[in-house]
Amino acid sequence: MILRIRGAHPIFGIVCGVWLLGSVVLPAWGMLDNPFSLLVLLPVLLLVGPAVPVGALLLGIKRFRKGRYRSGLGWLTILAASILLCFQGRSLGETLRFQWNKPSYDRVVADARAGKCAKADQKHWNVDIDAVDCGDPVTVIFVWDGFLSMWNGVIYDAGDQIAKTSRDRSPAWKNRAIGHLLSCSGTSRSLGGHYYLAGGNYTSGTDECG
Numbered sequence: 001m002i003l004r005i006r007g008a009h010p011i012f013g014i015v016c017g018v019w020l021l022g023s024v025v026l027p028a029w030g031m032l033d034n035p036f037s038l039l040v041l042l043p044v045l046l047l048v049g050p051a052v053p054v055g056a057l058l059l060g061i062k063r064f065r066k067g068r069y070r071s072g073l074g075w076l077t078i079l080a081a082s083i084l085l086c087f088q089g090r091s092l093g094e095t096l097r098f099q100w101n102k103p104s105y106d107r108v109v110a111d112a113r114a115g116k117c118a119k120a121d122q123k124h125w126n127v128d129i130d131a132v133d134c135g136d137p138v139t140v141i142f143v144w145d146g147f148l149s150m151w152n153g154v155i156y157d158a159g160d161q162i163a164k165t166s167r168d169r170s171p172a173w174k175n176r177a178i179g180h181l182l183s184c185s186g187t188s189r190s191l192g193g194h195y196y197l198a199g200g201n202y203t204s205g206t207d208e209c210g
Contacts, residue, residue, distance in 0.1 A: 016052050016078050053082040091189075097144070098154060098191050101127065105142055105195070109156050112138045128153075130202075133178040137161070141178070152199030154191065155182075162196055163187050 056079040063072030104127045111121055117134040130141040130151065137159030144153035155162050161173040166183050173179050185200025 016056065016082075053079050056082065094197060095191070098195070098197070101142070101154075102195075105140075105154065105156065108132070108140060108142075109138060112140060113158075131178050131181055133176055135176065137173070139176075139178050141182070149201045149203070150199070151185070151202060153197075155185075155187070155196045155198040156194055157196065158194050160194060162198060163190065 056075045060072045060075035060079060063069070063075060104125070108125045108127060108129065111117065111125070112132055112134045115134055117132055122129070122132075128143050130143040130146075130153075131139075132141070133139045137157060139158070139162075140156040141151075142154040142156070143151055146152065157163070159170070159173055161169040161179075162182060162185070165186070166174070169179070174183065181202050182200070184203045185198060187196040187198045189197050191197055
């Protein structure tokens with residue numbers, strides 16, 4: 001027996017659902033940060049990406065012409081969602097990834113504030129950290145991905161100096177080891193509570209930043 005979904009194209013509907021979900025999930029789990037994963041996914045994204053909004057538009061128009069307004073509205077909603085995710089999908093995915101990991105980040109920050117930064121303490125953190133400074137202000141680099149000296153991820157900076165340009169950061173903050181390391185790094189947006197989405201290049205602090 002063939003199951004028919006009334007007023008819809010089942011296979012294309014499934015493709016749309018998977019594509020919309022993937023637009024959020026892939027950035028949230030860092031799949032688009034890895035160049036090797038991106039190389040595999042890029043052909044799929046290039047083929048399916050344009051097909052979803054175009055197909056949804058054509059099906060929406062077709063339904064409206066037949067007077068099937070609810071079905072047409074549904075397809076146009078998929079069109080609107082696909083356009084929105086083209087511009088905001090990565091940002092939404094990054095926010096979800098941060099919120100998913102935030103309880104672990106908060107535990108690390110709590111330990112750092114309490115001065116529990118010994119190697120024995122760090123074994124229980126269970127998150128990827130490139131550097132931590134338990135001094136005041138507490139600063140922690142939660143790395144998501146990187147290549148050579150390039151990196152991206154989340155920074156907790158109790159002093160909020162990372163949000164400033166390298167030139168405007170306080171001398172005391174810049175002269176710490178972690179300040180030197182982050183001299184050519186900056187933030188893309190605030191995540192609240194002294195957390196920032198950030199990235200850049202690790203340096204010795206003496207390199208010239210472009």
